[in-house]
Amino acid sequence: MKVYVIGLGLIGGSLSKDIKDAFKDAVVYGFDKNPENVKKALEIGFIDHAFEMQDLSQAEVVIVAIPVDAQQKVLPQVLDRIGDDTLVFDAGSTKEKLCKLVANHPKRRNFLATHPIAGTEFSGPEAAINGLFQNKTNIICEVEKTAFKLQEKGLEIFRRIGMRIRYMDPVAHDKHIAYVSHLSHISSFMLGKTVIDKEQNERDIFDMAGSGFESTVRLAKSSPAMWTPIFKENKENILETLQEYIQNLEHFKNLMEEDQFEEVFKTMENTNHIKTILKGIQ
Amino acid sequence: MKVYVIGLGLIGGSLSKDIKDAFKDAVVYGFDKNPENVKKALEIGFIDHAFEMQDLSQAEVVIVAIPVDAQQKVLPQVLDRIGDDTLVFDAGSTKEKLCKLVANHPKRRNFLATHPIAGTEFSGPEAAINGLFQNKTNIICEVEKTAFKLQEKGLEIFRRIGMRIRYMDPVAHDKHIAYVSHLSHISSFMLGKTVIDKEQNERDIFDMAGSGFESTVRLAKSSPAMWTPIFKENKENILETLQEYIQNLEHFKNLMEEDQFEEVFKTMENTNHIKTILKGIQ
Numbered sequence: 017m018k019v020y021v022i023g024l025g026l027i028g029g030s031l032s033k034d035i036k037d038a039f040k041d042a043v044v045y046g047f048d049k050n051p052e053n054v055k056k057a058l059e060i061g062f063i064d065h066a067f068e069m070q071d072l073s074q075a076e077v078v079i080v081a082i083p084v085d086a087q088q089k090v091l092p093q094v095l096d097r098i099g100d101d102t103l104v105f106d107a108g109s110t111k112e113k114l115c116k117l118v119a120n121h122p123k124r125r126n127f128l129a130t131h132p133i134a135g136t137e138f139s140g141p142e143a144a145i146n147g148l149f150q151n152k153t154n155i156i157c158e159v160e161k162t163a164f165k166l167q168e169k170g171l172e173i174f175r176r177i178g179m180r181i182r183y184m185d186p187v188a189h190d191k192h193i194a195y196v197s198h199l200s201h202i203s204s205f206m207l208g209k210t211v212i213d214k215e216q217n218e219r220d221i222f223d224m225a226g227s228g229f230e231s232t233v234r235l236a237k238s239s240p241a242m243w244t245p246i247f248k249e250n251k252e253n254i255l256e257t258l259q260e261y262i263q264n265l266e267h268f269k270n271l272m273e274e275d276q277f278e279e280v281f282k283t284m285e286n287t288n289h290i291k292t293i294l295k296g297i298q
Numbered sequence: 299m300k301v302y303v304i305g306l307g308l309i310g311g312s313l314s315k316d317i318k319d320a321f322k323d324a325v326v327y328g329f330d331k332n333p334e335n336v337k338k339a340l341e342i343g344f345i346d347h348a349f350e351m352q353d354l355s356q357a358e359v360v361i362v363a364i365p366v367d368a369q370q371k372v373l374p375q376v377l378d379r380i381g382d383d384t385l386v387f388d389a390g391s392t393k394e395k396l397c398k399l400v401a402n403h404p405k406r407r408n409f410l411a412t413h414p415i416a417g418t419e420f421s422g423p424e425a426a427i428n429g430l431f432q433n434k435t436n437i438i439c440e441v442e443k444t445a446f447k448l449q450e451k452g453l454e455i456f457r458r459i460g461m462r463i464r465y466m467d468p469v470a471h472d473k474h475i476a477y478v479s480h481l482s483h484i485s486s487f488m489l490g491k492t493v494i495d496k497e498q499n500e501r502d503i504f505d506m507a508g509s510g511f512e513s514t515v516r517l518a519k520s521s522p523a524m525w526t527p528i529f530k531e532n533k534e535n536i537l538e539t540l541q542e543y544i545q546n547l548e549h550f551k552n553l554m555e556e557d558q559f560e561e562v563f564k565t566m567e568n569t570n571h572i573k574t575i576l577k578g579i580q
Binding site: 195200201206208213215229230233236244257262268273275283285290293 | 437
């Protein structure tokens with residue numbers, strides 16, 4: 017199986033690693049706009065060869081794993097160049113605009129719109145790890161618009177690398193993912209900023225930070241190059257979640273100001289309910 | 299060494315476990331206002347015997363590991379009952395009021411005000427684990443007010459369970475800990491609340507939540523019974539951090555609304571700096 021991967025960072029690299037493990041006949045070709053990343057990917061060994069865009073006609077599977085703004089430029093070019101039986105899938109964190117963009121492309125049926133919900137706060141080829149997708153959810157949008165045989169090929173890949181599948185329409189995907197993923201990145205970045213701004217001249221203070229702070233601020237290590245386009249793409253949904261988050265913080269602050277600590281207790285107690293919900297993620 | 303532990307939850311229990319491992323002659327006595335917890339602690343085996351408050355005169359070391367509001371009631375009673383050579387230390391997340399409260403107690407020199415910065419989001423005797431304090435920081439306040447011999451005894455305990463020590467005055471402690479611990483609990487609780495409020499009728503949505511959301515919302519599982527008194531005690535400092543956090547979120551929201559995505563990028567890039575800072579925690 018000839019797999020062509022565009023974008024050799026955390027996601028493209030980890031997919032390559034897992035696919036090489038899961039398909040013994042897989043030969044992985046890699047492309048990245050940064051030649052340094054191609055070199056690193058070859059050295060690490062998760063790609064077997066470099067390729068150029070004009071080689072895409074040879075591909076059996078093409079994976080587009082680049083920031084969501086770049087995707088919109090690159091995906092139509094990919095579809096223009098592939099053969100009739102090639103499966104193309106992406107891994108972007110927003111789906112509505114991309115699906116609209118290719119809705120009328122003659123090769124629309126070769127494309128499977130997917131969002132594997134997996135990642136770490138690290139980026140680049142060195143961040144690629146085996147098993148990243150094991151037991152994680154892959155959201156597939158507009159599955160009915162993909163040729164049935166290519167759906168099957170995609171599902172076989174996701175099954176072998178350990179993913180469970182959920183189907184969702186792109187509008188619902190973008191709305192919900194704003195709550196359970198995009199908002200937590202902003203809350204984490206702003207927490208990091210608040211603490212750094214305040215404590216910048218007191219580095220020793222971070223000795224006081226425990227694992228709780230570390231966990232809450234972990235996502236503030238994430239790549240701005242990846243996340244800025246996501247925030248831009250999903251702007252309206254994210255602004256709605258941010259508005260609600262800020263309102264909840266204001267309300268909590270008011271309760272504290274007014275010494276309504278019984279209400280503070282209740283609010284936290286009700287939110288403890290997240291324990292039960294998160295069990296589903298484990 | 300006869301160690302009397304008041305409060306048999308996550309912290310009291312974990313301290314008991316580690317002290318039993320580190321001091322082969324340690325006999326641990328336990329007290330909890332909830333008799334069920336005493337029973338569980340005996341079953342788990344991290345205490346050897348139950349005790350009542352009037353037995354405290356027998357203690358060589360007393361550990362007070364209860365919510366910060368209860369501490370203020372209990373600590374003076376403990377100091378009233380101990381012998382001249384007994385070391386008493388606490389584990390509370392706020393220090394200023396407690397230190398003021400006992401400043402003039404005749405047994406002030408028997409008390410060491412400490413804040414071991416360690417924990418998990420779980421609570422109760424079953425949450426107690428071995429090694430919780432390994433490589434963690436213990437903040438000691440007003441060390442000069444503790445008898446030198448008892449300082450030594452305390453330090454020996456903390457050394458053997460693997461803690462590093464930082465000295466700090468109580469006012470500075472409460473101010474800084476609001477940033478690196480208390481604020482992240484509120485940001486996490488409000489993130490959990492925002493998502494639950496929105497998605498309460500769509501449980502399936504949580505299938506979309508990945509490890510990023512889980513990490514950011516982890517602290518929302520924490521005990522309201524422990525955290526409400528902390529928020530009450532450290533109200534002024536926390537309100538200041540909350541104000542700054544909300545301002546940063548508002549600013550980020552404004553940048554998005556005005557399509558200033560270059561600034562969004564820069565803000566995140568500057569905050570990535572948290573990577574370097576957090577290395578100190580590892």
